[in-house]
Amino acid sequence: MDIELRNDIxxxxxxxxxxxxxxxxxxxxxxxxxxxFYKSGYNSIELGLRNVxxxxxxxxxxxxxxxxxxxxNDDEFYKFLELYNENQK
Amino acid sequence: MDIELRNDIxxxxxxxxxxxxxxxxxxxxxxxxxxxFYKSGYNSIELGLRNVxxxxxxxxxxxxxxxxxxxxNDDEFYKFLELYNENQK
Numbered sequence: 503m504d505i506e507l508r509n510d511i512x513x514x515x516x517x518x519x520x521x522x523x524x525x526x527x528x529x530x531x532x533x534x535x536x537x538x539f540y541k542s543g544y545n546s547i548e549l550g551l552r553n554v555x556x557x558x559x560x561x562x563x564x565x566x567x568x569x570x571x572x573x574x575n576d577d578e579f580y581k582f583l584e585l586y587n588e589n590q591k
Numbered sequence: 592m593d594i595e596l597r598n599d600i601x602x603x604x605x606x607x608x609x610x611x612x613x614x615x616x617x618x619x620x621x622x623x624x625x626x627x628f629y630k631s632g633y634n635s636i637e638l639g640l641r642n643v644x645x646x647x648x649x650x651x652x653x654x655x656x657x658x659x660x661x662x663x664n665d666d667e668f669y670k671f672l673e674l675y676n677e678n679q680k
Contacts, residue, residue: 503646503649503650503653508646511645511646511649512645512646515645553644553645553646554644554645555642555643555644555645556600556601556604556642556643556644556645556648557592557597557600557601557642559645560592560600561592564592569663569664570663571660571663571664571667574658574659574660574663575658575660575664575667578660578664
């Protein structure tokens with residue numbers, strides 16, 4: 503797998519995680535703490551700089567209260583974005 | 592996250608990967624080779640003994656020709672199982 507595709511995969515995950523964190527009104531430090539990560543490590547995940555492990559992906563999904571599949575499936579992603587937006591109103 | 596939950600998460604992923612590999616009639620060595628893994632490393636993923644990385648999850652999905660989300664979403668998993676079964680007939 504070439505480096506560009508790797509970067510894209512990591513970036514998409516990071517952007518989705520960030521989107522949900524912001525919708526929940528949480529700070530990076532809060533998510534990092536509930537996952538047991540350093541804030542800098544968590545930040546680099548959002549920036550797409552990390553090849554996150556399966557278990558850490560689950561930790562983040564639990565902290566954000568979203569199913570893991572919404573990081574990987576577009577329909578699920580948009581469904582949960584909408585759900586969150588509704589809850590904000 | 593407790594160790595039992597971690598093990599369960601890794602086990603579910605491993606079982607789904609194995610299911611698709613068998614449906615495609617592929618051997619572990621073949622998938623391992625196309626992913627650039629050692630056969631023993633790939634085997635331990637199927638056994639749920641590895642905390643696989645994001646990029647390696649994608650490599651496996653590409654090798655099996657399934658979307659990554661079918662490892663994490665039950666509906667997607669069964670949908671693709673059925674698709675594969677149909678193709679076998």
